[in-house]
Amino acid sequence: xxxxxxxxxxxxxxxxxxxxxxxxxxxxxxxxxxxxxxxxxxxxxxxxxxxxxxxxxxxxxxxxxxxxxxxxxxxxxxxxxxxxxxxxxxxxxxxxxxxxxxxxxxxxxxxxxxxxxxxxxxxxxxxxxxxxxxxxxxxxxxxxxxxxxxxxxxxxxxxxxxxxxxxxxxxxxxxxxxxxxxxxxxxxxxxxxxxxxxxxxxxxxxxxxxxxxxxxxxxxxxxxxxxxxxxxxxxxxxxxxxxxxxxxxxxxxxxxxxxxxxxxxxxxxxxxxxxxxxxxxxxxxxxxxxxxxxxxxxxxxxxxxxxxxxxxxxxxxxxxxxxxxxxxxxxx
Amino acid sequence: xxxxxxxxxxxxxxxxxxxxxxxxxxxxxxxxxxxxxxxxxxxxxxxxxxxxxxxxxxxxxxxxxxxxxxxxxxxxxxxxxxxxxxxxxxxxxxxxxxxxxxxxxxxxxxxxxxxxxxxxxxxxxxxxxxxxxxxxxxxxxxxxxxxxxxxxxxxxxxxxxxxxxxxxxxxxxxxxxxxxxxxxxxxxxxxxxxxxxxxxxxxxxxxxxxxxxxxxxxxxxxxxxxxxxxxxxxxxxxxxxxxxxxxxxxxxxxxxxxxxxxxxxxxxxxxxxxxxxxxxxxxx
Amino acid sequence: xxxxxxxxxxxxxxxxxxxxxxxxxxxxxxxxxxxxxxxxxxxxxxxxxxxxxxxxxxxxxxxxxxxxxxxxxxxxxxxxxxxxxxxxxxxxxxxxxxxxxxxxxxxxxxxxxxxxxxxxxxxxxxxxxxxxxxxxxxxxxxxxxxxxxxxxxxxxxxxxxxxxxxxxxxxxxxxxxxxxxxxxxxxxxxxxxxxxxxxxxxxxxxxxxxxxxxxxxxxxxxxxxxxxxxxxxxxxxxxxxxxxxxxxxxxxxxxxxxxxxxxxxxxxxxxxxxxxxxxxxxxxxxxxxxxxx
Numbered sequence: 084x085x086x087x088x089x090x091x092x093x094x095x096x097x098x099x100x101x102x103x104x105x106x107x108x109x110x111x112x113x114x115x116x117x118x119x120x121x122x123x124x125x126x127x128x129x130x131x132x133x134x135x136x137x138x139x140x141x142x143x144x145x146x147x148x149x150x151x152x153x154x155x156x157x158x159x160x161x162x163x164x165x166x167x168x169x170x171x172x173x174x175x176x177x178x179x180x181x182x183x184x185x186x187x188x189x190x191x192x193x194x195x196x197x198x199x200x201x202x203x204x205x206x207x208x209x210x211x212x213x214x215x216x217x218x219x220x221x222x223x224x225x226x227x228x229x230x231x232x233x234x235x236x237x238x239x240x241x242x243x244x245x246x247x248x249x250x251x252x253x254x255x256x257x258x259x260x261x262x263x264x265x266x267x268x269x270x271x272x273x274x275x276x277x278x279x280x281x282x283x284x285x286x287x288x289x290x291x292x293x294x295x296x297x298x299x300x301x302x303x304x305x306x307x308x309x310x311x312x313x314x315x316x317x318x319x320x321x322x323x324x325x326x327x328x329x330x331x332x333x334x335x336x337x338x339x340x341x342x343x344x345x346x347x348x349x350x351x352x353x354x355x356x357x358x359x360x361x362x363x364x365x366x367x368x369x370x371x372x373x374x375x376x377x378x379x380x381x382x383x384x385x386x387x388x389x390x391x392x393x394x395x396x397x398x399x400x401x402x403x404x405x406x407x408x409x410x411x412x413x414x415x
Numbered sequence: 416x417x418x419x420x421x422x423x424x425x426x427x428x429x430x431x432x433x434x435x436x437x438x439x440x441x442x443x444x445x446x447x448x449x450x451x452x453x454x455x456x457x458x459x460x461x462x463x464x465x466x467x468x469x470x471x472x473x474x475x476x477x478x479x480x481x482x483x484x485x486x487x488x489x490x491x492x493x494x495x496x497x498x499x500x501x502x503x504x505x506x507x508x509x510x511x512x513x514x515x516x517x518x519x520x521x522x523x524x525x526x527x528x529x530x531x532x533x534x535x536x537x538x539x540x541x542x543x544x545x546x547x548x549x550x551x552x553x554x555x556x557x558x559x560x561x562x563x564x565x566x567x568x569x570x571x572x573x574x575x576x577x578x579x580x581x582x583x584x585x586x587x588x589x590x591x592x593x594x595x596x597x598x599x600x601x602x603x604x605x606x607x608x609x610x611x612x613x614x615x616x617x618x619x620x621x622x623x624x625x626x627x628x629x630x631x632x633x634x635x636x637x638x639x640x641x642x643x644x645x646x647x648x649x650x651x652x653x654x655x656x657x658x659x660x661x662x663x664x665x666x667x668x669x670x671x672x673x674x675x676x677x678x679x680x681x682x683x684x685x686x687x688x689x690x691x692x693x694x695x696x697x698x699x
Numbered sequence: 700x701x702x703x704x705x706x707x708x709x710x711x712x713x714x715x716x717x718x719x720x721x722x723x724x725x726x727x728x729x730x731x732x733x734x735x736x737x738x739x740x741x742x743x744x745x746x747x748x749x750x751x752x753x754x755x756x757x758x759x760x761x762x763x764x765x766x767x768x769x770x771x772x773x774x775x776x777x778x779x780x781x782x783x784x785x786x787x788x789x790x791x792x793x794x795x796x797x798x799x800x801x802x803x804x805x806x807x808x809x810x811x812x813x814x815x816x817x818x819x820x821x822x823x824x825x826x827x828x829x830x831x832x833x834x835x836x837x838x839x840x841x842x843x844x845x846x847x848x849x850x851x852x853x854x855x856x857x858x859x860x861x862x863x864x865x866x867x868x869x870x871x872x873x874x875x876x877x878x879x880x881x882x883x884x885x886x887x888x889x890x891x892x893x894x895x896x897x898x899x900x901x902x903x904x905x906x907x908x909x910x911x912x913x914x915x916x917x918x919x920x921x922x923x924x925x926x927x928x929x930x931x932x933x934x935x936x937x938x939x940x941x942x943x944x945x946x947x948x949x950x951x952x953x954x955x956x957x958x959x960x961x962x963x964x965x966x967x968x969x970x971x972x973x974x975x976x977x978x979x980x981x982x983x984x985x986x987x988x989x990x991x992x
Contacts, residue, residue, distance in 0.1 A: 135596065154596070155596045229598075447823040462832050465832055466837045525708070572723045649930070690810075
């Protein structure tokens with residue numbers, strides 16, 4: 084149980100800066116998701132907290148203590164890797180117990196802790212198996228178990244679900260979140276999947292090009308994206324972006340409107356031609372193209388009429404739902 | 416193999432011809448060994464008055480007992496022991512130093528790493544024969560003539576095993592080393608607990624190859640073991656031939672030849688899977 | 700290719716490479732350097748001092764009738780050993796590959812001669828062709844052929860070639876069979892549907908697809924016949940008759956240890972070193988190409 088503080092943390096490889104200075108205070112027991120496209124530096128940031136990468140400048144504190152120069156094992160953290168990184172020649176039990184053995188934990192305590200974790204993860208019957216005899220979901224659980232037995236102050240997850248199929252991913256998402264609540268451990272979770280971020284995070288950090296564009300609770304980020312990038316990255320289908328010019332406003336700002344706030348309306352001041360529609364059952368996505376080529380998606384409920392492909396329709400939205408971004412992509 | 420069953424498979428007469436062809440080939444390969452076996456079971460008289468019989472005689476026990484206990488210059492049992500020590504020494508020695516250096520080269524960044532890497536790799540495939548005289552002098556200066564160190568050390572100065580282990584370590588996922596670090600394992604602990612157990616198939620396969628390589632050495636032991644007590648069996652056979660016009664003691668020589676074959680052949684046949692794997696990987 | 704993970708530390712890795720570096724330095728680089736150095740000198744007749752002759756040893760060697768003959772002998776010998784052992788092995792591998800069942804058994808029966816040392820192979824063949832007691836010699840005599848490899852140069856060469864190739868068949872067979880089994884059945888079946896008969900299929904499809912294996916074996920077998928056949932030659936002919944089977948590596952031994960001509964032997968070592976290096980480079984080039992396939 085601990086707090087985690089990053090103060091202006093930077094990372095460069097040679098002359099290339101990959102993390103441009105990130106600060107965040109993580110409260111005790113909080114679940115933080117770092118989300119962003121590949122190459123945005125999210126894994127590097129996590130690995131700096133883990134101690135697998137050095138911190139170029141800035142400070143990482145766990146529970147108020149500076150840990151920049153500590154080895155991973157001395158930081159009181161545990162990590163779950165994307166490919167699980169289970170030791171292939173060791174049984175499930177030995178995989179979970181390895182860290183404790185190195186720390187010279189008494190045998191009885193090792194057995195108790197592993198048994199406890201195995202119970203929690205429903206792995207009791209698999210303790211003597213080798214990783215290759217387990218399914219993907221079970222391996223994932225062993226990786227979690229290895230983290231749990233160490234009773235760390237902070238859990239670090241590096242895209243732990245991306246090797247699982249879609250159905251299992253949804254299930255494990257719930258399990259990880261429930262487990263973290265139950266154990267009350269502070270967690271830092273890296274993913275490129277914005278749905279994972281939305282559903283799991285207490286607060287999320289949206290990263291882009293080595294910077295944290297926005298830090299906040301999922302719904303707050305969704306409702307009030309700080310940058311054009313965040314507006315486009317969070318939410319599916321993504322936000323529609325229109326230049327101010329084509330809707331008759333001045334300046335070089337861009338306007339963002341979410342698909343569910345956009346509606347088809349004959350009175351709309353913007354004309355567009357429908358390209359195709361996706362009827363998903365509960366809702367329908369209508370894809371349109373404006374005269375200047377801008378693509379727009381409208382999300383409407385299934386009861387609404389779907390226009391014929393190729394017909395010209397008007398688009399409309401409430402001014403209150405408009406998000407304005409300046410030329411640098413910032414909200415204005 | 417079921418998918419190999421198809422229209423290009425031979426049937427009927429063709430199939431029998433295929434088997435026949437293979438059997439002729441195998442007979443060609445077996446014949447010299449069969450003959451040696453027969454010779455090792457008959458008396459000298461049967462051999463020196465040609466043609467020798469083509470079926471085994473009844474002197475098996477006495478010929479082999481004679482070879483093992485007294486031989487010609489040195490008892491074959493002594494030579495077998497020397498060969499065993501040399502082959503195992505070369506195999507284990509080479510595997511040990513190669514594992515360590517491959518671990519250092521792959522998992523550390525240290526000054527001179529590239530230089531070491533290239534120094535080691537220059538030795539790839541240059542056999543001891545091309546530097547034979549100076550190597551002999553080195554061993555002589557160290558006083559290692561007629562010693563196991565002298566037999567073993569120069570033959571483990573080669574990079575094939577290092578190369579193999581380096582290739583293997585490169586395929587071990589980075590995350591394993593990271594997980595071990597998070598678990599608190601220091602480098603040597605990681606090496607012993609994780610890397611070494613993961614390499615055991617490679618180690619075993621390499622052991623088979625190197626054992627045979629060491630066992631079959633000829634020129635090197637010929638040069639540096641002048642004392643018959645230190646002869647290895649493969650080079651010792653030639654020493655059993657008389658120098659002048661005397662008649663060679665064929666039954667004992669042939670028994671010795673067979674004894675020289677048995678250990679490596681057992682290793683190859685017994686560990687066929689590992690052997691093939693080792694061969695294919697070490698030659699890649 | 701580099702690992703992302705590197706452990707910290709400088710002394711530990713140096714300690715780890717030290718055994719190999721030491722052994723390589725003492726038993727490889729120093730002797731190899733010595734060989735090059737010695738090749739530039741000749742010892743005086745009493746062996747008390749060395750006289751600098753520059754490339755004199757090499758000049759002498761290259762003009763030496765016996766050394767040039769040894770080059771030719773080596774070339775003839777390696778080509779014959781390579782062709783015979785690869786030919787027989789390919790023939791057996793093609794047969795074994797045609798079997799649906801039993802190719803594994805044949806493989807087991809064919810691979811173990813790999814374990815027979817060249818020197819032992821030499822003794823076995825020497826026994827069969829021994830001029831006094833050899834069985835084959837005796838039966839050849841019945842047919843009216845007087846076999847005597849002790850006197851006849853061609854027969855001596857033939858015998859060392861067969862004895863050397865014999866032990867090498869297993870190795871080549873193993874690689875050929877693996878290569879053949881890696882060729883997709885569908886390709887061969889497609890050719891069969893196109894009406895190609897066995898020999899046509901082999902010539903136009905199988906053999907070209909097998910060429911990486913063949914090339915690899917070619918290099919490996921040449922290197923083998925350069926060095927590892929020493930045992931065969933030493934046991935059967937000792938380089939004779941009239942140096943007819945004195946290959947380069949045998950001459951290094953004969954001049955260096957028997958003749959005690961250190962300068963010449965060292966120069967010969969250097970030449971061998973150069974030849975093997977070239978072969979190695981060729982092979983590396985080839986491996987690189989195969990990796991990028």
